């Protein structure tokens with residue numbers, strides 16, 4: 001079977017995959033690093049040694065024997081080698097079972113699944129990434145990609161908002177990005193506490209940190225909960241950025257991840273197949289996905 005180019009979005013024809021989308025592949029947990037009270041970062045590698053070959057924005061189905069499986073976004077960039085990272089929030093049965101794993105334990109992985117960002121289309125552009133809450137997990141894959149392929153991009157802006165300082169993901173990396181002079185990274189929290197020295201408010205407040213953007217050169221990625229989209233998109237469109245320069249990654253309930261069960265359906269679309277990353281123009285037509 002022909003190998004896929006990791007930079008392209010996966011083909012819609014599932015027979016074209018260089019791996020089975022039905023069979024979990026064994027993967028080893030290499031490291032588990034707590035990031036918040038509920039979120040930990042898992043470093044994994046497939047036991048076959050195969051690189052995932054994902055695009056930023058894609059997800060995998062992770063299974064724990066005896067507990068089940070759940071969809072999790074890939075948090076690391078394909079440019080970082082065969083090892084990959086997943087940021088997992090402990091909320092229920094499967095994610096709690098994942099949080100009990102230690103390095104050396106095994107999980108099952110199906111994927112990568114879904115459509116991520118078309119990074120080839122992004123090459124040569126200025127980039128603005130806007131993320132909210134735990135959506136920094138998928139956004140980080142794209143951010144790492146832009147940083148690793150920095151010469152292919154123009155100016156680079158990241159805006160990130162979380163509910164409170166305790167809920168910020170990747171705090172060390174946010175601090176490092178904030179110190180680089182080739183990325184302009186701004187962070188805000190809804191509710192500050194005494195430990196917080198930064199800005200407080202909703203993520204749209206950070207638009208006043210942006211310099212004047214070249215609207216024809218800028219590509220935008222918006223990744224967050226549906227409520228964030230409505231307000232962020234008002235700001236993005238007010239900047240005069242063309243709608244076909246805006247990618248949105250949406251959150252949706254999923255079960256199979258491969259277009260079989262219908263759990264993720266929004267209007268006439270299976271989000272697991274056509275998304276979770278959509279062009280804004282397409283997403284606007286999927287009212288059930290953003291309302």
Ligand SMILES: Cc1cc2nc3c(=O)[nH]c(=O)nc-3n(C[C@H](O)[C@H](O)[C@H](O)COP(=O)(O)OP(=O)(O)OC[C@H]3O[C@@H](n4cnc5c(N)ncnc54)[C@H](O)[C@@H]3O)c2cc1C
Pocket residue numbers: 059069070071072073074086087088089090091092093094095096134137138251252253254255276
């Ligand atoms: C494409 C995609 C990417 C995701 N990426 C991540 C990620 O990077 N990190 C992460 O921590 N989580 C991610 N999630 C959410 C994750 O899939 C759910 O938290 C997980 O399925 C919960 O499983 P559980 O058995 O632990 O919880 P359950 O016992 O099934 O449910 C516990 C809680 O989680 C919510 N939930 C259950 N299933 C889902 C689901 N499929 N999607 C969303 N919420 C759900 C329920 O409302 C409930 O409140 C993603 C979901 C999707 C669809």
Ligand code: FES
Pocket residue numbers: 253254255256257258259260261262263264265270271272273
């Ligand atoms: S999750 Fe089953 S069809 Fe999309």
